[in-house]
Amino acid sequence: MRHNVKGRKLGRTASHRKATLNSLITSLLKYKRIKTTLAKAKETRVVAEKLVTKARKGDLHAKKQVMISIKDKEVVKELFSEIIPKIGERPGGYTRVIKLGRRMGDAAQMAIIELVDYNEVVTARAEQQIN
Helix, strand or coil, X not given: CCXXXXXXXXXXXXXXXHHHHHHHHHXXXXXXEEEEEHHHHHHHHHXXXXXXXXXXXXXXXXXXXXXXXXXCHHHHHHHHHHHHHHHCCCCCXXXXXXXXEEXXXXXXXXXXXXXXXXXXXXXXXXXXXXX
């Protein structure tokens, strides 16, 4: 029975699952929007929300805690200098999961996970890539 069992295993060992989630969080903070499977998106949302909440404190200890999960120093710098000030006093709900259709190859349910305050930034970047 699965009473009160939190989290998803994602078909991976614990170390592989942790590495996958850290990679997804790094990509989310770098590109502001990523496309992945629904299960990975939901699990990434949980971990990313906790990480951003820690980062909102802004002190050295918070920065070191964030750097445990995010190895890319540029992404950490961007998190503290751009993302946290833009979030402001929002008490939570920094990310949004949008369900998409099923993937062609294996019919996996797909989703987009994005940072809530960055809708116009992502669309502007997409328009630049088109032109």
